[in-house]
Amino acid sequence: MIQVRPIYVICLREFIKFFREKSRLLGTLARPVLWLFVVGNGMSSLIKPRAGFSYLQFIFPGIIGMTILFSSIFSSISIVWDREFGFMKEMLVAPISRLSIVIGKTLSGTLISVAQAIIILVLVPFLGIQLTVPQFFAVIAVAVLVSFCITSLGILIAARLTSFDGFNIIMNFLVMPMLFLSGAMYPVTAMPPTLRHLTLINPLTYGIDAFKHVLLRDGTPPLGPEFPLTLDLVLISAVSVLMLTFAALSFRRKD
Amino acid sequence: MAIINVRNLTKQFKTLTAIDGISFSVEEGEVFGFLGPNGAGKTTTISILCTLLSPSSGTAGIADFDCANNPDRVRMAIGLIFQDTTLDVGLTAYENLKFHAYLYNLDSKLAETRIDEMLTVVELQGRKHDLIKNFSGGMKRRLEIARGLLHYPRVLFLDEPTLGLDPQTRNTIWDFINTLREKERITVFMTTHYMEEAENCDRIAIIDHGKIIAMDTPKKLKQMVHGDIIRIVTEDNRKAVPEIQRLFSVSAREENGTLVLETERGDEFIPRLIHSLSITTKSVSIQKPTLNDVFLKLTGRTIRDDIVQDNKEVTREFVRSHRRAQR
Numbered sequence: 001m002i003q004v005r006p007i008y009v010i011c012l013r014e015f016i017k018f019f020r021e022k023s024r025l026l027g028t029l030a031r032p033v034l035w036l037f038v039v040g041n042g043m044s045s046l047i048k049p050r051a052g053f054s055y056l057q058f059i060f061p062g063i064i065g066m067t068i069l070f071s072s073i074f075s076s077i078s079i080v081w082d083r084e085f086g087f088m089k090e091m092l093v094a095p096i097s098r099l100s101i102v103i104g105k106t107l108s109g110t111l112i113s114v115a116q117a118i119i120i121l122v123l124v125p126f127l128g129i130q131l132t133v134p135q136f137f138a139v140i141a142v143a144v145l146v147s148f149c150i151t152s153l154g155i156l157i158a159a160r161l162t163s164f165d166g167f168n169i170i171m172n173f174l175v176m177p178m179l180f181l182s183g184a185m186y187p188v189t190a191m192p193p194t195l196r197h198l199t200l201i202n203p204l205t206y207g208i209d210a211f212k213h214v215l216l217r218d219g220t221p222p223l224g225p226e227f228p229l230t231l232d233l234v235l236i237s238a239v240s241v242l243m244l245t246f247a248a249l250s251f252r253r254k255d
Numbered sequence: 256m257a258i259i260n261v262r263n264l265t266k267q268f269k270t271l272t273a274i275d276g277i278s279f280s281v282e283e284g285e286v287f288g289f290l291g292p293n294g295a296g297k298t299t300t301i302s303i304l305c306t307l308l309s310p311s312s313g314t315a316g317i318a319d320f321d322c323a324n325n326p327d328r329v330r331m332a333i334g335l336i337f338q339d340t341t342l343d344v345g346l347t348a349y350e351n352l353k354f355h356a357y358l359y360n361l362d363s364k365l366a367e368t369r370i371d372e373m374l375t376v377v378e379l380q381g382r383k384h385d386l387i388k389n390f391s392g393g394m395k396r397r398l399e400i401a402r403g404l405l406h407y408p409r410v411l412f413l414d415e416p417t418l419g420l421d422p423q424t425r426n427t428i429w430d431f432i433n434t435l436r437e438k439e440r441i442t443v444f445m446t447t448h449y450m451e452e453a454e455n456c457d458r459i460a461i462i463d464h465g466k467i468i469a470m471d472t473p474k475k476l477k478q479m480v481h482g483d484i485i486r487i488v489t490e491d492n493r494k495a496v497p498e499i500q501r502l503f504s505v506s507a508r509e510e511n512g513t514l515v516l517e518t519e520r521g522d523e524f525i526p527r528l529i530h531s532l533s534i535t536t537k538s539v540s541i542q543k544p545t546l547n548d549v550f551l552k553l554t555g556r557t558i559r560d561d562i563v564q565d566n567k568e569v570t571r572e573f574v575r576s577h578r579r580a581q582r
Contacts, residue, residue, distance in 0.1 A: 009357035017345050086341035091307050094332040094358035202374075 002103060006067040006096040010104030011111065014075065028071070028116045029149050032063045036123060039185075052218045057117045057127055060183025060211050061211030064139075065204055068113045068147050073175055075109030076154025098251045104149050113147035114140065129215060145225050146207035149236050152243035153203070159250040161216060178204050187222030187224040208231040258283045258410060258442050261303065264582035266299050275465035276313065281458075283409075286436060288456035289446040290546065292556075297340070297446035300489050301414050305335055318409055327442070331359070334403035336413045339375040341397050344387040346359070348379055348398055351387065352405060359406040366405075373401035377431070393424035413445040417452060429455055435569060450546045454514040460551060473546060480544040480552055483521030486513045487528070488537045494533050502531050517544075542566075 018024060047055040082088040091101050118140065124131050131139075155227040157170060180183075181195060182204040188196060199205050210232040212225040219225060259281035260329050264440040266273045271467040273518065274296040281287040282299040289297045303315050314321060342351050349370060356366035366437035374380045377397040396416070403411055416432075433455070436443060445456070453459050453473065460470040469476060489495045492509055499507050499516065503524075507516040518524045521541045529536050 003360070005357045005360055013343065013346065013354055014351070016350065017343075020345065086337065086339045087343050087346070088341075089337055090341045090355070091358065092307060093330060093335055094355075095327045095360070096358055098476075101506075201515050233385070 007104040011108040014108035071113040073149035079158035107251040109151035117143040149240040155246040267311040291462035306579035328399035
């Protein structure tokens with residue numbers, strides 16, 4: 001059973017809090033800028049441009065992916081906060097279905113991540129990437145898909161996490177490896193076999209590859225897209241549905 | 256007409272039986288109290304009644320709806336104020352109430368009216384757009400009560416409503432609850448381990464180790480303790496006990512160097528006692544029976560003893576962590 005008004009108000013709450021916390025907004029911009037201009041520029045001196053794209057341009061799709069990754073995981077982990085500080089109870093005893101809570105949280109996490117991805121696009125002019133209007137909308141479409149996928153994953157984790165102590169473990173053993181093994185920093189084809197296999201089971205890999213299709217349109221591997229776009233989109237969609245189903249199921253348990 | 260009906264309710268957590276076959280009913284408009292030490296099963300009972308937990312066996316129903324089978328109808332009919340605050344401290348008072356109104360599907364216009372109405376009742380109208388972060392404990396509790404009442408529930412659940420509040424705030428909250436029941440004819444179900452608080456109830460169920468051991472009005476419960484309680488200290492308590500028994504046929508028991516005896520008309524008894532007793536009396540005090548004395552008489556322990564020494568805190572923690580894991 002899906003109820004519209006509760007879902008709306010759950011989203012509204014997340015947005016109010018997102019725009020109220022100035023530090024979180026600032027962090028949204030600071031991290032990508034740091035990666036792009038410090039790491040990106042540093043590495044550019046080692047790696048030569050190929051097929052018309054520089055390393056700085058190569059990592060930009062990865063930076064968007066990274067922003068979505070952090071934002072989505074952070075949004076969904078807020079469920080654990082809600083539980084620790086009691087607010088979850090207010091939702092659990094209300095006459096709304098658990099499914100509505102899960103959808104509300106997924107939707108708000110997705111929308112906030114997409115909003116952050118759009119904010120990151122202001123960096124485009126500094127990178128020498130041409131962004132047409134259709135491309136802009138294509139980026140948003142891919143962002144929606146990837147954000148939805150990662151948020152669902154985060155909610156599945158949050159449903160299982162019983163206390164906030166687990167958060168550091170998630171950051172160190174899931175989020176960081178997901179970032180480094182995603183083709184965001186280095187091409188998948190250039191990786192040693194063991195790492196490449198790990199990269200291939202990471203849904204973020206295909207999300208970032210889809211961003212490369214849109215932003216580095218004429219690029220070829222290693223610095224351009226490495227998988228067919230259809231494969232990227234089908235895989236992310238399938239993983240999203242799977243994650244969300246599991247998340248909704250693990251939320252339904254009541255003793 | 257009974258609005259809360261509980262029959263043979265049992266809840267088992269792995270090896271621990273939190274509540275053990277309890278039955279009771281609460282009439283509409285009544286203030287009903289659950290009194291007992293920490294870990295006695297109070298919060299577990301509330302959690303089942305408000306559909307957060309499902310019972311192991313037995314039934315619980317509110318306003319003719321079964322808590323396990325018809326949770327949404329039950330949820331519409333109840334308001335809850337929890338032990339720990341469940342407000343979002345990052346939002347304003349108004350935003351917290353608005354959130355609640357939408358969860359309970361109140362019409363937007365109606366929600367605005369009710370929010371203003373409730374904020375006025377709890378005297379927080381002036382803080383409508385302030386962040387909860389800046390509220391005191393008492394203000395938070397008042398706002399929670401306002402929120403719990405926003406959808407006009409028929410039963411209001413208060414789980415240790417004044418826990419951690421100073422006595423002055425506690426009184427304010429109680430004045431407020433009393434005014435409310437006069438105006439709204441709302442049914443109140445509350446748990447507490449404060450004796451003074453339980454005295455505000457129409458009826459009380461005393462619960463210990465998951466079982467109801469007594470249930471009646473505070474007045475009748477106190478009559479279970481015969482008359483007044485007299486505490487005396489004598490030069491030789493051990494010799495005094497048999498002498499009091501012989502002279503007055505009253506049995507005294509010793510507690511931390513003080514003799515405690517129950518008698519009717521204590522004020523008249525004291526002069527006779529001091530006059531007749533061969534052992535010198537060092538101090539005397541008289542006290543009308545409290546619910547604590549009732550609990551002591553029924554269980555042989557005081558409620559506060561449990562808080563300090565028993566392993567009840569452990570039980571409570573166990574129940575809590577178990578519940579967390581289930582969510």
